[in-house]
Amino acid sequence: MSESSRQTRKSEEPRSLPGLSEAPAQSGDPESDRFAHLRGTAGEEQIQLDKQERGFIRHRSWRLLVQLSVGVRRKLLITALFVVIAQAAQASIPLIVAWAIDWGLPRMTEGDSSGMWLPGLSYIACAVTAGVLIFHYTRMTAEASQQMLFTLRGEVFRKTQALSLDFHEDYTSGKVISRQTSDLESLRELLDGGVNSLVQGVMFMFFTAVTIWIMDFRSGLVLVAALIPITVLARWYQRNSEVAYRRTRVSSARMIVHFVESMTGIRAVQAFRREDSRSRQYRRLAADYRDDMVRSISLFGVLQPSLMLIGNVTVTVVLLWGGYRVLEGDLGIGVLVALVLASKRVFQPLDMIAMFYNSLQSATAALEKVSGLLEESPTVTEAQHPRRLPSARGDLEFAQATFRYSEDGPEVLHALDLRIPAGQTVAVVGRTGAGKSTLAKLLARFYDVSDGSVSLDGVDLRDLSVADHHRHVAMVTQEAFLFSGTIRGNIALGRPEATESEIIAAARAVGCHELIMDLPEGYDTDVNKRGGRLSAGQRQLISFARAFLADPAVLILDEATSSLDLPSEALVQQGLERLLGNRTALIIAHRLSTVAIADRVLVIDDGRVVEDGAPADLAAQGGYYAKLDAAWRSSMGS
Numbered sequence: 001m002s003e004s005s006r007q008t009r010k011s012e013e014p015r016s017l018p019g020l021s022e023a024p025a026q027s028g029d030p031e032s033d034r035f036a037h038l039r040g041t042a043g044e045e046q047i048q049l050d051k052q053e054r055g056f057i058r059h060r061s062w063r064l065l066v067q068l069s070v071g072v073r074r075k076l077l078i079t080a081l082f083v084v085i086a087q088a089a090q091a092s093i094p095l096i097v098a099w100a101i102d103w104g105l106p107r108m109t110e111g112d113s114s115g116m117w118l119p120g121l122s123y124i125a126c127a128v129t130a131g132v133l134i135f136h137y138t139r140m141t142a143e144a145s146q147q148m149l150f151t152l153r154g155e156v157f158r159k160t161q162a163l164s165l166d167f168h169e170d171y172t173s174g175k176v177i178s179r180q181t182s183d184l185e186s187l188r189e190l191l192d193g194g195v196n197s198l199v200q201g202v203m204f205m206f207f208t209a210v211t212i213w214i215m216d217f218r219s220g221l222v223l224v225a226a227l228i229p230i231t232v233l234a235r236w237y238q239r240n241s242e243v244a245y246r247r248t249r250v251s252s253a254r255m256i257v258h259f260v261e262s263m264t265g266i267r268a269v270q271a272f273r274r275e276d277s278r279s280r281q282y283r284r285l286a287a288d289y290r291d292d293m294v295r296s297i298s299l300f301g302v303l304q305p306s307l308m309l310i311g312n313v314t315v316t317v318v319l320l321w322g323g324y325r326v327l328e329g330d331l332g333i334g335v336l337v338a339l340v341l342a343s344k345r346v347f348q349p350l351d352m353i354a355m356f357y358n359s360l361q362s363a364t365a366a367l368e369k370v371s372g373l374l375e376e377s378p379t380v381t382e383a384q385h386p387r388r389l390p391s392a393r394g395d396l397e398f399a400q401a402t403f404r405y406s407e408d409g410p411e412v413l414h415a416l417d418l419r420i421p422a423g424q425t426v427a428v429v430g431r432t433g434a435g436k437s438t439l440a441k442l443l444a445r446f447y448d449v450s451d452g453s454v455s456l457d458g459v460d461l462r463d464l465s466v467a468d469h470h471r472h473v474a475m476v477t478q479e480a481f482l483f484s485g486t487i488r489g490n491i492a493l494g495r496p497e498a499t500e501s502e503i504i505a506a507a508r509a510v511g512c513h514e515l516i517m518d519l520p521e522g523y524d525t526d527v528n529k530r531g532g533r534l535s536a537g538q539r540q541l542i543s544f545a546r547a548f549l550a551d552p553a554v555l556i557l558d559e560a561t562s563s564l565d566l567p568s569e570a571l572v573q574q575g576l577e578r579l580l581g582n583r584t585a586l587i588i589a590h591r592l593s594t595v596a597i598a599d600r601v602l603v604i605d606d607g608r609v610v611e612d613g614a615p616a617d618l619a620a621q622g623g624y625y626a627k628l629d630a631a632w633r634s635s636m637g638s
């Protein structure tokens, strides 16, 4: 592939699917309530569906397919035309054979050579036309189907990135991975080969059946009779395989979820010696998947040979009846040869069609899940007319802020009133589960308050433009996540347009320039490669540099609970102080050293502020903070 075409492809943006993607998870029409349990990803694991539920899900899946076909419909139309012509050409071959035997042979015996070359040339013309067209439509189908998958892949990725945190906490990354990988793979199998073989097969059968009718309508009647058992068989297969394949999509997703969790949590798995039990669980899930697959493939195992049997019986009937009629002088021998040839060929595509049906069932089950995911919509959205805030002082206010994680869940914050003036450093402490992280998540707008408001410089966060919110409020999480790539790239995430010297200045500011320069390739060190691996403290410092570069007015810090060794802690502490500067900061603090640099400490208990004041004042009051302070001091031996 040339560099320029690669460049073009790099910048190619997948088309978004407005119709489906922006469909509200609940719409106002009365239908919506009836199917509320199936909207979005709800009811994804439901295997048995009644007729109306199936109709609802199927409609959603087909709508997605139709939307995906926008942009490639012309190509699909031309492909269909080519398929029709190519199959007509192929199906006419038995007709030419009959013509050659019954018309050409007698002429040749009379010394007329046109009896040979006319059928011969026609035969070659048909074969060449079919060959050339098959070549073209195979390529065009691949282009169209890959384009549709490209759009869908981009859309699934975009949607899962856009969905709010509450969705991801419920849905888990394993399921998203399953949608993006195995489900799209099923769809690929269908679009790549399946549709082609269906249209090709159906057309071939149709034209061959027509030639049989042209040659001898009685043999045509035998074919029609064969359609009866074929239809019964197809109905049986459709009913059973639909459920079977839905089951395989669910068991495949469960297996992938378990795999992803075990891999992302590999440290915890090894620390708690859970390797064997996780492996056993995985084997159980993989066995479920295996059994579900065997069940669905077994259904196919009944379908395919049964179709072949019906086909062979039909050929036998055509041959015996036709032979009898030849003896009676009712049918030409050439026509009989052609009839047997055609009726043998008419069933050949059944094999292909059965396979198509198989991949259709698998892909339909996958499409049900993917279309459900795309139907989800974010709960945290930008206001229709967002307010701009080009620069921010950093005044924060929670006004009667009440919050619950789900509508029917318990209240986690209770009508909280809290003002944090610009430039103040606030340390938040409290028992586990008190609501400290929730406070931070509301400021970062991972969630919106259930009641009351949270505002920045007097602007309700729900009214503030998302871009301005991101610019003014930055969160540094305790996991200090680094993306694969270089250290430079990781710092630059704070402000992608930053220059090299600004990146270095940010690293210097938080005190990690020297440690980066000590790494094998300095700022070019790959954080995931051997030699680029960083300690917890180093990762923290790099995430500080990233936040420094972003230069937000408000910083939210979720301090790591795991203690660092003393030299690292001192370095991180220094880095933190430099990062804070004049910004407003809310720090979920786990270290005395952090609380010591705070202007104010908030003690949260059960979603309420129970102590609020300067660290020294609170330490003197004898409350929760005083005990915490004493415990920290004694643990440090001071």
Ligand SMILES: Nc1ncnc2c1ncn2[C@@H]1O[C@H](COP(=O)(O)OP(=O)(O)OP(=O)(O)O)[C@@H](O)[C@H]1O
Residues within 6 Å of the ligand: 169, 405, 406, 409, 412, 430, 431, 432, 433, 434, 435, 436, 437, 438, 439
């Ligand atoms: N995603 C969630 N869904 C439902 N409930 C949640 C969720 N996250 C937290 N909670 C609940 O909200 C309450 C407050 O949790 P939060 O994480 O804010 O506590 P915290 O003070 O930060 O605790 P810790 O110090 O252990 O991190 C807890 O009762 C917790 O169980």
